[in-house]
Amino acid sequence: MIVLRSRRTLLPAAALALALGWQTPVQAAAVKGTVSLPPDLKTGRLLTGYWRVENTNVGVQNASLRGGTVVLLVGPQYQAIPPKSVAVEISGLQANPSTVVISEGSVVEFKNADKVAHDLSTPKQPQLMAPERLASGTVRKQRFGTAGEYLVRCAEYPHIVISVIVTSSPLFAVVEDKGGFKIPDVPEGHATLKVWSNGRWVHEQEVDVTSKGLDVALRVQGAALKENAE
C-alpha cells in the first residue's frame, strides 16, 4: 500500500517536474563591464579651434560623458519594448541626455530651456526632421518610426548633438561617467556588443553570455574609431 501510494504521488510529481523543466526559459544573466574611451573621445569636444592648452596651475578635469555613450547588445532574442515618449532638455547650451535609445514609433520631446533659440534638425535625414526654430521655453515633438541611428543637430550651436538610437531591443545600457555599464536580463548565447559614443559606433565586440553573466572591459581604440569615422 505504501509503495502504491508513493507511486501515485511520485509519478505525477515527476511528470510535473519534467513538464516544468521543458517550459523553463533560458537562464538570464547580466552583462556588465566598463568602457574605456580614447583621449580624443574623452575630451568630449569634436569641434576644436587652433589652441587647447592646459593651464599651468590646476590639473585639468576629465570631461563628463554627459550620457553620450551607450552599449547595445545585438543578437539574443528579446521581447520588443513598446513605444514611449522620451524627453531631451536643452539647457546651458547642452542637451541632456545627449543620447537616447528608443523603440520604433517612440516620440522624443525636445525642450528648449535655454534663453536662446535653437534650430534643430536631422541634417542627414532632412525629410525626417526639417530645420525648425525652437524658441526658448518651447517643446518640439518628433516621432521616430524606423529603426536606425539619427543625429539631431542645432544649426546655431553645432556642438549640441543629440543621438537618437531607434531599436526595439531592451538590451542596452547608458555608460556612466566613470565608464561602467550594466545590461540586465540578457539571455545566454552568442551576442555582439556595440558601443555608441560621440555620435557614432566606436566599438564592436563578439561575446558569449553564460548563465552566470558576463563581465567585460571594452577598450575603444583610436585607430578603430578613425576607421569607423571614415
Next chain:
Amino acid sequence: MFLSKIWFVLVGLLAGVAVTAAFVAPRPADRHIEQLEGQRMDRAQYAAEQMLKNDARRWIDYVAKLGTDGKLIDALDAATRGMSELRPLHESVRNRMRELVPDRAAIGVESIIAVDGKGRVVARVGDDEGEFGESIAGADVVADALRGYLSDDVWGAGNRLRRIGAAPVLSKSHDRIVGALVVAVETGKRLAEMWKQNLGVDVAIVLRKTVLSSTLAEALLTQLPDVIEDHAAEIASHKRTRALPIHMGNERMLVVAAPFAGEAAEQRAYYVLLTKKSPESNPWALLSSTSSDDLKWGKFPWLQLGGGLLAIVFIGLYLQRIEVENPLRRLRSELHSLARQEVQKIDDRRYDGKLGGIARDINATIEYYTHAPLPKSETAKKDISAILDAKAGAGDGRSFDVSHAALSKSPPLPAAMAASLFGTPRSAPGLAGGPPPVPMAPPPAPLAAPAPAAPYAVAVAPTPPVPAPSFLPIPVSASARPLAVPPSEAITPVVGSQDPDEAHFNQVFEEYRAVRQNCGESLAGLSLEKFVAKLRSNRDQLVAKYQCRTAHFSVYEKDGKAAIRALPVRD
C-alpha cells in the same frame, strides 16, 4: 605663274604660322602666370591661416591675463560658492571688466563674458550687458575653460561670426578654478580690411551661403557662395580650395576659400581670398595692353619688320612682273602686229600657261576663219536678215529694215576679233597672209548711204522648208511696211553698170511683180531701180559676211504674199 603661285603659297603659310604663333605663344606664358598667381594665393591663404592662429593665441592670452585680476577672481569665486546674491556680483564684475577693457571697440572685442565655476553667466560687457544668470556651460570652449583648458573657437550663432577665446579663472591661491572668461572678437569687415592690407588680396567672409562682409562690392559676389558650396568636398578634405578662376562682373578673379576653425566649420563659415586675374593673353588683349613705349625704335624691331614686309611685297611684284605682266605685254604687242597684218599668227611657243593657251586659241580661231567652210548650222533655217545680223535674226518676227540691219553690224572677221582683243574698234580688211591667203570681201562701195536708205521694208517671216540649200532665204514683203525715205537719200541703182548680177536682179524684179499681181497686191511705188538697189545691197552684205562670191535671189509666195529668198553662192 608657277613661281608666283609658289610665292603666294609660301606667304600664306608664313601668315598662317604667324597667326598660329600669335594665338598659341601666349598660352605657356598664361599657364605660368596662372601658376604664379595660384602660388601667390596659396601663400596668402597660408598667411591668413597663420594670422588666425596667432590671433587666437593672442586672444586666449589676453583673456587669461584678464582672469588674473583680483576683483574678478573674488567676485567669480563668491558666485561659484553661492556666498552672495548674483546681481551685485554681476554689477561689480561688469564694471570691473569695463575698467579693464576701456578700448573694447577699438581693439575689435565685441563682448567679454564672465562665468562662474558652474558655467553661469555672471556678467557681460558688449552684447546683452543686462543679461546674466543663464548657463552656457555646455559651450565647448566654456566647458574646456572650466576644466582647466585655454582654448579658442569660432561661433556663427545669430548670423554673426565671432572668434572666441576662453581661459579659466583660477583662485588667488591657484589651487582651483573659480570661473572662466570668454572674449568674442569681431570677425567681419574689420578683419577683412586688415587682411587686405597685410596680404594684398581682397577678402570675403561667408557664413551659410551668405556673404557677411567683404572688401569688394557685395553685388559682385553673388555667385561666390555657390562656387564655394560646389567645392565643399574639396574644402572638407584639404581644408581649402585650390585657386579657382571665376568671373565677377567684368572681372576675372582667382579665389581661394578655406573654412574657419571650430564650430563655425560646421556652419559652413569660410574666409575667401580674391585677387584679380591677369588679363587673357590673346593677340587682341596683348595689343590693347601695349604702350607707346613698347613701340619705340629701340625696343621694337621696326627695321627688320619693315624690311621683311617690303622684301615679301617686292618679291611678289617681281614674280608677277616676269610671269604675268611681261608675257601679257608681249602678247598684246603680237596681237597689234597681227591686227596690222605684220604677222600671220602669234608665236604661241613664247608663252606658258594660260597665256600660251590664249595665244594658241587665237591662232586656232584665225585658222578656223581662214580655212573652214561656213558652217551650216550658222545659216540653216535663217532668212537673209538673220544671217547678216545675228541680233536681228534673233528677233521674234518683227518687221525691220533689212538694209539698216545689214549695213550697221559685224565687220568681217578677223578684223572684228582683233578689234575686240585690242579693246578698240579697228577696221581690218582681212588677213593678207597666213596659210593660205584668204580673199577678202570687197568694200560695199556702191552703197551711197547706210541702212535707212532702203526704199522698202523686209519682214522676217517663218522660213518654209528648204530641201537642200546651205543658206535659207529671206522672205521679202514689199507690203510689210512702206519706208518713207526721201528721194535724195534713196539708193541709186547702178543701171547699166558692169554688175554681172544685173540681169538676175531684173529677172527677180519681174518675177516679183508677177507674184505680187497674182497675189492681188498693189504694185504702187515699186520701181526697178529701188528693187535692184536693195537686192544689190543684200548681196553685198552676204558676200561681205560669208566671203561668198555672190548671192542668188528667188521669188516665192508666202501666206498669200510675194516674198524673196536669198542663197549665197560661194563658187
